[in-house]
Amino acid sequence: MSRPIVITNVSLYGEETADLVIADGAITSLSAADAPADAVTVDGSGLVALPGLVDLHTHLREPGREDSETIETGSRAAAKGGFTAVHAMANTTPVADTAGVVEQVYSRGKEIGLVDVYPVGAVTVGLAGEHLSEMGAMADSRARVRVFSDDGKPVADPVLMRRALEYAKTFGGVVVQHAQEPRLTEGAQMHEGIVSAELGLAGWPAVAEESIIARDVLLAGHVGGRYHVQHVSTEGSVDIIRWAKSRGIDVTAEATPHHLLLTDENARGYDPRFKVNPPLRPQRDVDAVRAGLEDGTLDIVATDHAPHPTEDKDCEWAAAAFGMIGLETAVGVLQKVMVDTGRLTWRDVARVLSETPARIGRVDEEHGRPLAVGEPANVTLIDPADAWTVERDGFASRSSNSPYIGMELPGRAVATFLRGTPTYYSARFQEVAQ
Amino acid sequence: MKHLLGTDGMSREDAVLLLDTAAQMAATQEREVRKLPTLRGKTVVNLFFEDSTRTRISFEAAAKRLSADVINFSAKGSSVSKGESLKDTALTLQAMGADAVVIRHSASGAAYQLAHSGWLRGSVLNAGDGTHQHPTQALLDAFTARRRLVDDPEGKGLDGLTLAIVGDVLHSRVVRSNVSLWTTLGAKVVLVAPPTLLPVGVSTWPVEVVHRLDHAIDRFDLDAVMMLRVQRERMTGGGDAFFPSPEEYTRLYGLDRSRMDRLPSHAIVMHPGPMNRGLEIAAEAADSDRSVIVEQVANGVAVRMAALYLLLAGEEAA
Amino acid sequence: MSGTIMSAADIHRALTRIAHEVIERNEGADDIVLLGIPTRGEPLATRLGERIASVEPGFDAAASVGAIDITMYRDDLHRQPTRPIGSTKVPDRGIDDRIVVLVDDVLHTGRTIRAALDAIKDLGRPRAVQLAALVDRGHRELPIRADFVGKNLPTSRRERVDVHLSEIDGEDAVMVTERGDK
Ligand SMILES: [Zn+2]
Numbered sequence: 001m002s003r004p005i006v007i008t009n010v011s012l013y014g015e016e017t018a019d020l021v022i023a024d025g026a027i028t029s030l031s032a033a034d035a036p037a038d039a040v041t042v043d044g045s046g047l048v049a050l051p052g053l054v055d056l057h058t059h060l061r062e063p064g065r066e067d068s069e070t071i072e073t074g075s076r077a078a079a080k081g082g083f084t085a086v087h088a089m090a091n092t093t094p095v096a097d098t099a100g101v102v103e104q105v106y107s108r109g110k111e112i113g114l115v116d117v118y119p120v121g122a123v124t125v126g127l128a129g130e131h132l133s134e135m136g137a138m139a140d141s142r143a144r145v146r147v148f149s150d151d152g153k154p155v156a157d158p159v160l161m162r163r164a165l166e167y168a169k170t171f172g173g174v175v176v177q178h179a180q181e182p183r184l185t186e187g188a189q190m191h192e193g194i195v196s197a198e199l200g201l202a203g204w205p206a207v208a209e210e211s212i213i214a215r216d217v218l219l220a221g222h223v224g225g226r227y228h229v230q231h232v233s234t235e236g237s238v239d240i241i242r243w244a245k246s247r248g249i250d251v252t253a254e255a256t257p258h259h260l261l262l263t264d265e266n267a268r269g270y271d272p273r274f275k276v277n278p279p280l281r282p283q284r285d286v287d288a289v290r291a292g293l294e295d296g297t298l299d300i301v302a303t304d305h306a307p308h309p310t311e312d313k314d315c316e317w318a319a320a321a322f323g324m325i326g327l328e329t330a331v332g333v334l335q336k337v338m339v340d341t342g343r344l345t346w347r348d349v350a351r352v353l354s355e356t357p358a359r360i361g362r363v364d365e366e367h368g369r370p371l372a373v374g375e376p377a378n379v380t381l382i383d384p385a386d387a388w389t390v391e392r393d394g395f396a397s398r399s400s401n402s403p404y405i406g407m408e409l410p411g412r413a414v415a416t417f418l419r420g421t422p423t424y425y426s427a428r429f430q431e432v433a434q
Numbered sequence: 435m436k437h438l439l440g441t442d443g444m445s446r447e448d449a450v451l452l453l454d455t456a457a458q459m460a461a462t463q464e465r466e467v468r469k470l471p472t473l474r475g476k477t478v479v480n481l482f483f484e485d486s487t488r489t490r491i492s493f494e495a496a497a498k499r500l501s502a503d504v505i506n507f508s509a510k511g512s513s514v515s516k517g518e519s520l521k522d523t524a525l526t527l528q529a530m531g532a533d534a535v536v537i538r539h540s541a542s543g544a545a546y547q548l549a550h551s552g553w554l555r556g557s558v559l560n561a562g563d564g565t566h567q568h569p570t571q572a573l574l575d576a577f578t579a580r581r582r583l584v585d586d587p588e589g590k591g592l593d594g595l596t597l598a599i600v601g602d603v604l605h606s607r608v609v610r611s612n613v614s615l616w617t618t619l620g621a622k623v624v625l626v627a628p629p630t631l632l633p634v635g636v637s638t639w640p641v642e643v644v645h646r647l648d649h650a651i652d653r654f655d656l657d658a659v660m661m662l663r664v665q666r667e668r669m670t671g672g673g674d675a676f677f678p679s680p681e682e683y684t685r686l687y688g689l690d691r692s693r694m695d696r697l698p699s700h701a702i703v704m705h706p707g708p709m710n711r712g713l714e715i716a717a718e719a720a721d722s723d724r725s726v727i728v729e730q731v732a733n734g735v736a737v738r739m740a741a742l743y744l745l746l747a748g749e750e751a752a
Numbered sequence: 753m754s755g756t757i758m759s760a761a762d763i764h765r766a767l768t769r770i771a772h773e774v775i776e777r778n779e780g781a782d783d784i785v786l787l788g789i790p791t792r793g794e795p796l797a798t799r800l801g802e803r804i805a806s807v808e809p810g811f812d813a814a815a816s817v818g819a820i821d822i823t824m825y826r827d828d829l830h831r832q833p834t835r836p837i838g839s840t841k842v843p844d845r846g847i848d849d850r851i852v853v854l855v856d857d858v859l860h861t862g863r864t865i866r867a868a869l870d871a872i873k874d875l876g877r878p879r880a881v882q883l884a885a886l887v888d889r890g891h892r893e894l895p896i897r898a899d900f901v902g903k904n905l906p907t908s909r910r911e912r913v914d915v916h917l918s919e920i921d922g923e924d925a926v927m928v929t930e931r932g933d934k
Binding site: 203 | 442519520521539540541542543544546547550563564565566567607610633634635636638639673674
């Protein structure tokens with residue numbers, strides 16, 4: 001067990017100032033006066049303490065593509081970004097569609113111990129969109145899978161989606177959809193609109209996302225399953241989800257940092273770091289995603305951290321892989337777009353980056369807990385005044401396919417504690433190393 | 435000019451300079467000795483990831499008439515098909531001391547990337563990238579039209595002229611390049627295509643859009659009509675088809691004798707080639723006095739000489 | 753040495769004298785083709801053609817004067833910003849077996865003339881090539897000399913010689929300035 005730690009004068013949720021006393025993996029007091037004699041004390045002035053962040057959408061790539069990320073490097077990147085839990089997407093090789101694979105990922109995460117790795121199970125065998133995978137076996141495995149997704153691919157068949165929504169109810173699972181109508185997006189390279197017309201890149205129309213979400217929320221309303229929409233990127237999608245919620249349909253949705261900040265204009269230099277699926281959209285859609293996150297239509301922020309090796313991005317746009325890394329920049333981007341603009345408070349950030357994702361993923365016994373005495377000490381310290389420039393060589397991730405390289409972000413996580421153990425700390429917190 | 439990547443963003447001044455220079459180059463090509471010593475010692479690489487014998491030969495002739503050394507590099511296995519990557523090819527060409535790389539590639543943006551990646555120091559000439567740009571084709575089209583339609587053309591643009599471009603706008607790099615260039619030079623451009631063959635976003639282009647060729651002929655005083663090549667597979671792909679049938683295409687968009695006769699008497703007929711006779715253009719239109727299709731090919735060499743001269747002759751390229 | 757070195761009258765007299773010298777040297781003007789080197793060699797060639805025609809009425813100036821652009825033959829292209837290409841106009845009768853008189857405003861290093869000789873070679877095979885220059889300022893870098901000179905003007909390398917002609921500059925004058933003077 002780690003030595004007790006006291007963080008003094010830290011702002012809880014960006015609100016009242018307190019001391020956090022962490023011992024035996026839990027928060028034991030909010031007053032330094034109660035600290036054990038052997039405690040390490042660090043000054044938390046100016047920092048914001050949040051419950052450890054939870055990512056509902058991470059690609060760790062292991063097993064299969066260890067050249068882009070491993071559970072170890074991905075865990076390190078997550079801890080550095082302030083995360084204490086990540087949901088590892090199922091599109092690995094082999095696909096996480098059996099109890100064996102999800103248990104392997106789960107145990108490897110435990111072994112590394114930097115974040116809690118919760119494997120996501122595939123909805124269909126091999127992500128092929130044909131047969132339901134054995135969700136029950138994955139749910140009952142040691143990995144206790146509650147989140148199911150074919151991410152990277154949509155569950156395109158409406159009957160299959162209906163069955164998944166119904167069947168997942170058996171064990172409280174949520175079906176998580178990468179909403180993309182496949183026929184409308186064959187060969188698609190970027191958002192279909194003014195910029196794609198000029199650049200001569202095949203378009204990915206907004207309707208390809210919206211039509212799937214519309215269909216799915218109606219199905220979820222019909223059969224009563226728990227449905228979650230990944231990486232909402234268009235104004236129409238936000239409208240449909242708002243409508244579905246108003247009808248009482250059990251739907252939740254996520255926004256990614258990149259869809260909150262970047263637009264399709266970023267594609268103009270043909271730099272594949274900006275190639276992502278769903279694609280970056282025009283400003284009007286970005287504004288709608290921001291508004292959706294602000295008014296709660298979009299429940300959470302998830303990174304869609306998608307590492308790719310250099311050679312998969314150092315090439316022609318059409319040949320490049322979709323996706324960008326995001327664990328280490330999520331806090332900074334969210335602060336820049338939503339907090340510094342007054343649209344979300346740090347209390348809201350705790351909700352969208354910790355509490356609600358933990359609840360959707362059914363890991364809320366451990367994560368997304370209040371910063372209160374007796375709770376597990378999963379804590380992220382954020383320095384909102386630590387402006388930094390994103391550098392290609394600065395990532396803990398094995399990959400560096402970040403669209404933010406060269407950009408200045410206003411703040412970042414400076415220390416992360418998982419059950420009281422520091423899993424990441426910046427130079428300022430050297431003392432916590434023990 | 436360091437690179438020639440597209441006509442979008444090209445200034446009128448540069449466009450006119452290219453056309454004027456092409457005119458001087460064309461004049462030298464009427465002499466007995468057509469070879470000029472201008473680019474002696476320079477190396478031009480034709481880097482073709484996509485087959486296009488016509489374009490490659492045209493660039494090769496242009497470079498050789500200016501005494502440059504020409505290396506033809508046909509890189510069939512592009513990184514799209516998991517062969518050698520564009521980056522490695524570029525590094526190889528850099529090591530070989532290429533002063534200019536003429537690149538043809540199926541991926542939109544490949545020329546832009548080659549020019550801006552830092553993989554290569556030389557000039558990059560875009561000889562067609564995906565469905566993005568094909569600037570020398572647009573320049574030779576504009577050059578051909580200026581010669582035919584503008585009196586005493588030196589120093590002049592295409593002011594007051596109206597060009598109709600008919601066909602598959604969606605998949606055409608030739609259209610994108612021509613729209614920018616002709617509008618920069620003061621002409622009006624009318625795009626004629628069914629909505630299935632127009633990109634979403636065309637409404638922001640500085641053009642008029644008409645869905646039927648007959649309407650275009652009725653509504654505009656056309657000085658030039660450019661017929662685009664139509665890919666048959668775009669009409670026969672079942673659910674993927676953009677058009678019901680080749681026959682219907684010809685009925686609605688084909689340039690035949692009767693439509694040609696309704697054009698103003700001075701109007702010219704253009705085609706970037708290769709033609710599908712009987713599909714988008716009838717033989718009597720292709721072979722008529724109005725047709726400048728053969729001139730377009732000849733002018734292609736002069737325009738490419740001009741581009742190579744302007745990119746490579748000055749001190750920036752040294 | 754600075755200021756106006758040749759006035760309009762000086763230029764007029766020099767051209768008249770060169771016209772006579774060309775006729776005398778070639779025993780008439782029958783086979784003469786005058787090719788001006790752009791920019792200012794062109795109007796000089798035209799003027800010279802008119803002078804010759806006034807002395808030799810059989811000389812058809814319009815059919816015997818042209819221009820030869822040497823840009824694409826220069827050996828210093830890579831040392832300077834890209835130059836626009838001027839036009840080459842060869843009289844209809846061509847230059848084969850005729851006597852080409854190259855006309856330029858200032859003869860200096862000789863490199864321009866070297867380029868012009870290369871350009872002529874690609875246009876045909878004249879019987880002889882001769883050179884007329886309004887001003888010879890010296891500092892040759894190649895074994896080239898003028899056959900007809902308006903004025904020999906010893907200069908230092910730091911000086912610049914500007915020829916103004918009314919067709920282009922609105923006045924006739926030859927001026928010498930110290931570099932950095934203006
Ligand atoms: Zn996805």
